[in-house]
Amino acid sequence: xxPRELLATATIPGTANALQLYRRDGDFMIxxxxxxxxxxxxxxSEEALALMTxxxxxxxxxxxxxxGYGMGFTLRAALARLGPQARMTVVEIMPEIxxxxxxxxxxxxxxxxxxxRVELVKDDVFDMIxxxxxxxxxxxxxxxxxxxxxVREDNDRLYSxxxxxxxxxxxxxxGVLAIWSAGPDERFARRLKHVGFDxxxxxxxxxxxxxxxxxxxxxxxxx
Numbered sequence: 001x002x003p004r005e006l007l008a009t010a011t012i013p014g015t016a017n018a019l020q021l022y023r024r025d026g027d028f029m030i031x032x033x034x035x036x037x038x039x040x041x042x043x044x045s046e047e048a049l050a051l052m053t054x055x056x057x058x059x060x061x062x063x064x065x066x067x068g069y070g071m072g073f074t075l076r077a078a079l080a081r082l083g084p085q086a087r088m089t090v091v092e093i094m095p096e097i098x099x100x101x102x103x104x105x106x107x108x109x110x111x112x113x114x115x116x117r118v119e120l121v122k123d124d125v126f127d128m129i130x131x132x133x134x135x136x137x138x139x140x141x142x143x144x145x146x147x148x149x150x151v152r153e154d155n156d157r158l159y160s161x162x163x164x165x166x167x168x169x170x171x172x173x174x175g176v177l178a179i180w181s182a183g184p185d186e187r188f189a190r191r192l193k194h195v196g197f198d199x200x201x202x203x204x205x206x207x208x209x210x211x212x213x214x215x216x217x218x219x220x221x222x223x
Contacts, residue, residue: 019097091125093123
């Protein structure tokens with residue numbers, strides 16, 4: 001097997017840590033320390049985050065807030081599933097992630113960032129959620145490996161009672177908060193229920209083939 005080729009490094013805002021973009025045999029990986037956060041080979045659960053959220057929407061013209069661009073698998077799946085009246089606001093705090101998407105991974109991007117339904121915002125998704133009031137039909141979060149601030153400690157705010165209450169306030173009635181996780185977390189599921197969400201926990205596979213690691217998506221519906 002060929003060794004990984006380091007293509008780029010980007011410091012995570014507010015931390016001393018850095019994300020690294022690697023390539024091996026045409027596959028791309030984004031790595032934090034010893035953790036491979038995402039890989040172009042394994043996109044099944046990121047696509048499921050979008051598709052299963054879209055299946056739960058009650059309108060033909062939804063407005064989705066997507067926290068974290070990553071490699072764009074969630075955005076592309078949502079664009080493919082939803083019609084021309086849909087709107088998607090993608091919030092990415094690291095401009096380098098978008099540079100990588102438009103640069104070495106441009107063939108993966110498939111021009112999704114240029115889709116007229118997409119608005120790209122450089123901001124902290126926590127602040128975007130806090131500034132909204134019944135604005136979104138769905139909020140999709142894939143900014144960590146689970147409900148804790150692995151990538152940025154500040155992300156812990158998203159999963160706190162305050163952060164979840166803010167997300168509930170940012171959703172329209174019946175809106176869906178969907179959160180991706182590398183594994184289960186019973187305390188977090190209870191926290192979602194505590195702030196007033198109806199909660200469904202779904203296991204999905206990392207690969208589109210139905211194989212690979214088991215990941216978790218929480219679908220929390222605002223009452």
